Amino acid sequence: MERAPQLLRSLNKDARIIEIGPSFNPLAPKRDGWTTIVVDHASRDELIAKYHDQAIDRIEEVDIVWTGGSLADAIPSDQHGTFDAFIASHVIEHTTDIVTFLRAAQTLLKPNGVVILAVPDKRKCFDFYRPLSATAEAITAFLERRDRHTLRTHIDYALNMALKPGGIGAWDASDIQLAEPVNPITDAPQWHAAAQRPDYTDAHAWVFVPSSFSLMILELSLLGYLDLRVEDLQERYATEFFVWLRKGAPRLAAEEARSERTVLMQRVIVELADQARQLPDGPLGESAALLRDQLLRSEYRTQALRRVLSAVQASLGLLGLNRRRFQQQIALAGHDVPANALAPIQHHILLNEATKILNRRKPPDGLTVADDGDPAMAENAVLVVPLGAAQFRDPLLAAELARERQRSLAVRVVLDAVLKSLRSRSWDKKRFKAIIAKAAQETPTVGPEAVRHAVLAEESRRVLGVPRA
Numbered sequence: 001m002e003r004a005p006q007l008l009r010s011l012n013k014d015a016r017i018i019e020i021g022p023s024f025n026p027l028a029p030k031r032d033g034w035t036t037i038v039v040d041h042a043s044r045d046e047l048i049a050k051y052h053d054q055a056i057d058r059i060e061e062v063d064i065v066w067t068g069g070s071l072a073d074a075i076p077s078d079q080h081g082t083f084d085a086f087i088a089s090h091v092i093e094h095t096t097d098i099v100t101f102l103r104a105a106q107t108l109l110k111p112n113g114v115v116i117l118a119v120p121d122k123r124k125c126f127d128f129y130r131p132l133s134a135t136a137e138a139i140t141a142f143l144e145r146r147d148r149h150t151l152r153t154h155i156d157y158a159l160n161m162a163l164k165p166g167g168i169g170a171w172d173a174s175d176i177q178l179a180e181p182v183n184p185i186t187d188a189p190q191w192h193a194a195a196q197r198p199d200y201t202d203a204h205a206w207v208f209v210p211s212s213f214s215l216m217i218l219e220l221s222l223l224g225y226l227d228l229r230v231e232d233l234q235e236r237y238a239t240e241f242f243v244w245l246r247k248g249a250p251r252l253a254a255e256e257a258r259s260e261r262t263v264l265m266q267r268v269i270v271e272l273a274d275q276a277r278q279l280p281d282g283p284l285g286e287s288a289a290l291l292r293d294q295l296l297r298s299e300y301r302t303q304a305l306r307r308v309l310s311a312v313q314a315s316l317g318l319l320g321l322n323r324r325r326f327q328q329q330i331a332l333a334g335h336d337v338p339a340n341a342l343a344p345i346q347h348h349i350l351l352n353e354a355t356k357i358l359n360r361r362k363p364p365d366g367l368t369v370a371d372d373g374d375p376a377m378a379e380n381a382v383l384v385v386p387l388g389a390a391q392f393r394d395p396l397l398a399a400e401l402a403r404e405r406q407r408s409l410a411v412r413v414v415l416d417a418v419l420k421s422l423r424s425r426s427w428d429k430k431r432f433k434a435i436i437a438k439a440a441q442e443t444p445t446v447g448p449e450a451v452r453h454a455v456l457a458e459e460s461r462r463v464l465g466v467p468r469a
Helices: 003-007 044-050 098-108 135-143 151-160 185-196 210-222 254-278 286-315 323-336 343-359 387-393 395-421 429-441 448-464
Strands: 016-020 035-040 083-089 109-120 228-235 240-247
Touching: 003 109, 083 098, 098 109, 098 135, 098 210, 098 228, 098 240, 135 210, 151 185, 210 228, 210 240, 210 254, 254 448, 286 323, 286 343, 286 395, 286 448, 323 343, 343 395, 395 429, 395 448, 429 448
Parallel strands: 016 035, 016 083, 083 109
Antiparallel strands: 109 240, 228 240
């Protein structure tokens, strides 16, 4: 699926959109029929002059020129709370104050509006050697009301910027060419001068991998700085990842918050370790690479199962399952599957699980177990052979793989509970709740299996249409 349709998947042409910083490549251009307010740092004429070597015919008329301060203050107050979507592609990393930027999104959106972001993945772009941004820095920038990049940011941005041969600044995950620092140390006076200029001087202030972004949003929300949650996050094969945020910060007990943060912190380490695959003589052995491949397959399996559950939730009503709407939702989910080597896993699960639901093929009573006959599970069965050695050599990867398999299992439990509760013209919510309660009772509270509890609760709420507590 092409980039723009995937990012805009939940929107139609009736949606009221505000797009921030589209420059010469808008995602929802007015000329294509989108109802979009365009915000940029300069007028259209100035953008044409700046990007004269690009496809300037795509540059939109700029409705609001924003050069500093809170974005919310730049938008007329009568438009606050009127937008269905807030779109920013490769913008958030340039902001001086990420909290104020996202707070503006909250202010501008309707209660059910969505923040849609495309964010550079530091493993696949010129930020390759830069350290990750942390929540502490985001809070500091907010409390300082930062409207210019700091000297530290300019030095780090210039000192650690790296390119691959040919001046390539963005690449895919399989690129093993050497990335080298591009700016000579002798340019240091320029870095200092950049921080002293009275006007804004651009830099990448925020550096992320997918899980570090999720961790920052979670921590900022738990601390009360934001009221947002990550609805979905999709890693891309090259350059970037996509994020969809909704209002409604998760309300977690202290132990739940600790557990969620721990999982994300560990996933950050796993994702950073993945950079070593790009080193021509990297230290990661074959067994660790196999483990990472298994982890990615397991994540894709969980994503596909969750998409089926979302389709069920959108199609259930008083008269049971709206089959036509369910089929439409599955078709849309199929279009959203990334076009990479692991796409067959997701397509298979979408088709297989949808067929089960449409044909009401009920699983046997009792706790669902992984289907070893499922091609999505067995496709790389040969990887099981070196798993023991890999677990010994990389316990962190192995532990995350074990947890991800348990998440996948929990989603499948909920799907099976839906199947067992469907009737020809209705569905039995009481039976569904009883099955989930029994599954939760039989699930251990310690060890990797314990992660099933959170998934069972969250996915069941979605099916029942119950908001988070």
